[in-house]
Amino acid sequence: MTDWTKIPIKGILLDITGVLYESGGQAIDGSIDAVARLMKSKIPVRFCTNETSCTRKALVEKLHRFGFSMEEKDVFPPIPAMSSILKQRKLRPFTILKPEAMADMSEIDCSNPNCVVIGDATTEFSYETLNKAFQLLVSLDMPLLFSLGRGKYYNENGKLALDVGCYMKALEYACDIQAEIVGKPSRSFFNAALEDMSVSADQVVMIGDDVVNDVGGAQSCGMRGVLVRTGKYRFQDENHPEVKPDGIVDNLAQAVDMILKAL
Amino acid sequence: MTDWTKIPIKGILLDITGVLYESGGQAIDGSIDAVARLMKSKIPVRFCTNETSCTRKALVEKLHRFGFSMEEKDVFPPIPAMSSILKQRKLRPFTILKPEAMADMSEIDCSNPNCVVIGDATTEFSYETLNKAFQLLVSLDMPLLFSLGRGKYYNENGKLALDVGCYMKALEYACDIQAEIVGKPSRSFFNAALEDMSVSADQVVMIGDDVVNDVGGAQSCGMRGVLVRTGKYRFQDENHPEVKPDGIVDNLAQAVDMILKAL
Numbered sequence: 118m119t120d121w122t123k124i125p126i127k128g129i130l131l132d133i134t135g136v137l138y139e140s141g142g143q144a145i146d147g148s149i150d151a152v153a154r155l156m157k158s159k160i161p162v163r164f165c166t167n168e169t170s171c172t173r174k175a176l177v178e179k180l181h182r183f184g185f186s187m188e189e190k191d192v193f194p195p196i197p198a199m200s201s202i203l204k205q206r207k208l209r210p211f212t213i214l215k216p217e218a219m220a221d222m223s224e225i226d227c228s229n230p231n232c233v234v235i236g237d238a239t240t241e242f243s244y245e246t247l248n249k250a251f252q253l254l255v256s257l258d259m260p261l262l263f264s265l266g267r268g269k270y271y272n273e274n275g276k277l278a279l280d281v282g283c284y285m286k287a288l289e290y291a292c293d294i295q296a297e298i299v300g301k302p303s304r305s306f307f308n309a310a311l312e313d314m315s316v317s318a319d320q321v322v323m324i325g326d327d328v329v330n331d332v333g334g335a336q337s338c339g340m341r342g343v344l345v346r347t348g349k350y351r352f353q354d355e356n357h358p359e360v361k362p363d364g365i366v367d368n369l370a371q372a373v374d375m376i377l378k379a380l
Numbered sequence: 381m382t383d384w385t386k387i388p389i390k391g392i393l394l395d396i397t398g399v400l401y402e403s404g405g406q407a408i409d410g411s412i413d414a415v416a417r418l419m420k421s422k423i424p425v426r427f428c429t430n431e432t433s434c435t436r437k438a439l440v441e442k443l444h445r446f447g448f449s450m451e452e453k454d455v456f457p458p459i460p461a462m463s464s465i466l467k468q469r470k471l472r473p474f475t476i477l478k479p480e481a482m483a484d485m486s487e488i489d490c491s492n493p494n495c496v497v498i499g500d501a502t503t504e505f506s507y508e509t510l511n512k513a514f515q516l517l518v519s520l521d522m523p524l525l526f527s528l529g530r531g532k533y534y535n536e537n538g539k540l541a542l543d544v545g546c547y548m549k550a551l552e553y554a555c556d557i558q559a560e561i562v563g564k565p566s567r568s569f570f571n572a573a574l575e576d577m578s579v580s581a582d583q584v585v586m587i588g589d590d591v592v593n594d595v596g597g598a599q600s601c602g603m604r605g606v607l608v609r610t611g612k613y614r615f616q617d618e619n620h621p622e623v624k625p626d627g628i629v630d631n632l633a634q635a636v637d638m639i640l641k642a643l
Contacts, residue, residue, distance in 0.1 A: 244505045248542050251533070255540055269554045270514070277518055279511050279554055286553040287546035291532045 121322065121341050121364035122379035128316040129155060129376070130307070130335065132325030133166040133176070133192075134271065135348015136369050137185060141274040144183040145347050147370030152185055155373055158380065161314040164192040165307065165323065167266030167300040167330070169236035169281075171217045173197060193310045195265035195300035196221040199234060202299060208261070210234040211253050213241050213284070231257060233288070235281055236265035242284055254292045262288055266300035268330060272349040301327070302334020311338075322363075324372050326350050333360035343372055384585065384604050384627035385642035391579035392418060392639070393570070393598065395588030396429040396439070396455075397534065398611015399632050400448060404537040407446040408610050410633030415448055418636055421643065424577040427455045428570065428586070430529035430563040430593070432499035432544075434480045436460060456573045458528035458563035459484040462497060465562060471524070473497040474516050476504050476547070494520060496551070498544055499528035505547055517555045525551055529563035531593060535612040564590070565597025574601075585626075587635050589613050596623035606635055 131137065137152065138144045155162050164187060168176055173196070177189045196218060203210060203225050211230035212222065215238055233250045254260040268280035285296045300306055311318060318339035325331020326348030335342040343364040344354060355365060366372040394400065400415065401407045418425050427450060431439055436459070440452045459481060466473060466488050474493035475485065478501055496513045517523040531543035548559045563569055574581060581602035588594020589611030598605040606627040607617060618628060629635040 239507045239511075242507045242510075244502045244542070247505075247546075248502075251542050251546075252540060255533075269556075270518075277515060279507070279514050279550070283510075283514075283550035283554045287542070287550040290549040291542055291546045293532075 119363075121343060122375050124341075125320065126160060126322050126376055126379070127320035128161045128163075128311070128314040128322075130163055130165045130310055130321060130323040130340070131369070132301075132323075132327070132331050132348075133164050133180070134168055135326035135350070136324060136345055137164075137180065138183055139274075139348065140271055144185075145368055147368060149184040151370040151373040152187070154377060156186070158377055160376070160380075161316065162187075162191065163310040163314055165301060165310050166192065166194050167237075167268060168194050169196050169218050169265045169300075170215050170238075172221045174220075175217065191313075193306070193313075195236065195306070198306060198309065199263060199265060199299045200225055202263070203232075203234075208232045210263070211250055212236075213238050213246055213250060214265075215239075215241060232261035232263065234263045234265070235284055235288070237281060238284075239278075242279075247284065247287065251288060251291050254288065254294070260292050260294050262292070262294060262296040263299055264296040265298075266330065267296075267298050267302070268327060270349060277349065301325075301330045302337060304338050307335065307338045307340070311340075322376070324366075324369060328354040328357050328360050328362065332362045333357075336360070336363070345369055345372065382626075384606060385638050387604075388583065389423060389585050389639055389642070390583035391574070391577040391585075392423055392425045393428045393573055393584060393586040393603070394425060394632070395564075395586075395590070395594050395611075396427050396443070397431055398589035398613070399587060399608055400427075400443065401446055402537075402611065403534055407448075408631055410631060412447040414633040414636040415450070417640060419449070421640055423639070423643075424579065425450075425454065426573040426577055428564060428573050429455065429457050430500075430531060431457050432459050432481050432528045432563075433478050433501075435484045437483075438480065454576075456569070456576075458499065458569070461569060461572065462499075462526060462528060462562045463488055465526075466495075466497075471495045473526070474513055475499075476501050476509055476513060477528075478502075478504060495524035495526065497526045497528065498547055498551070500544060501547075502541075505542075510547065510550065514551060514554050517551065517557070523555050523557050525555070525557060525559040526562055527559040528561075529593065530559075530561050530565070531590060533612060535589075540612065564588075564593045565600065567601050570598065570601045570603070574603075585635075585639070587629075587632060591617040591620050591623050591625065595625045596620075599623070599626070608632055608635065
């Protein structure tokens, strides 16, 4: 592994869940201070998350309660991006999402649906609801499935739990289609955060706990991808058959130490 | 399409659901008489089904109530085959199956599970249960998932409904594994029925409503595969990108007319 801090870093993208705090748990040791130090350094920082279990506002409020101090405008979750796409393309979704997240879809007409949107959900992924989504998709001339991320699992209170990507695969198989991803690792999703920082991909480091969607996704866009050993990280991620991280660190605090030292 | 009855037919495999009767509905027009005529012709007939929503005994009793007269020993569903495999390999499954089917697993030790078996189920495929299956699989050194068939959907009372294959795909993706299929289109599953008839594959015609698993599966084993326009059949199956049926018929009665005419 070469030194990933060698090329000057002009912007940083941070995953949230599993990097700043553990899902269902507390802030990760040193992460509150690490984010504060980054912000003080004047390197632009954006938060690039696939979190769709609540609204952006509620997510930022939770982070503030932990002690983080980012602004809502610097947080990029999938639902606002999805809402823009639905409006632009005049689509009316059947959604499988947690009720807590629906306020971020309040401007969207969900009557007489002509596409399906799935995101973070647990009991909402019942057989009955998934079957409704399937029946709608097969009834459409052009079945359109949007998946807010494509994660396999996340870490909830120390236990791995099925993520939206598994249900995406189920519907893709049932309908012989391929979902459009809104969220990481979609290039257009990363690009929105890059454009907001006015920096080019090769100057940016993405730090996340998902070796495929954070690290591999960022690398596919020309960024450096650094893996943390927190969140959903598993030992076997260090020898992933397809993704070789630019760096692997114990946690965000260690990554920030290295970044600031290289300034 | 060439004439699929030209090469002498020495054995017949029939799918059950969607060929003999409609799922949740009644016997398909002409199918009771067609099976009776086949049996009278002395061509050996076996029933090769992925039905796992009840026991073999209950399935045959239902068919008898419709007016069919096959014996239980001539019906090959996945659960008895699965039970043999579990016993041979000393495996203890965590199952996602309908309670009505569990009697066919009564000899199997399900304590302290070391593999997962999924089959026909509906509400049993809750997030909670699928997550339990996932957590078990990722805890195993050699995660072992058995899927009783790999169907995408079936036709229930005129509506398509998600089949076990979709949940198989979800777990395969979550765990980076490939399921072992017990049921069609598995070669060993077809072979058990062929061996019972003491005929070779090239002398046998399989008739089913699933273009991939019945027709394509039989063809992969060297049989002829004939598609019926009943059950889960959809118009686009006639131009399937991978499977070209040896014959396509309106229903079982028409297939049997052609078979008996060619004798």
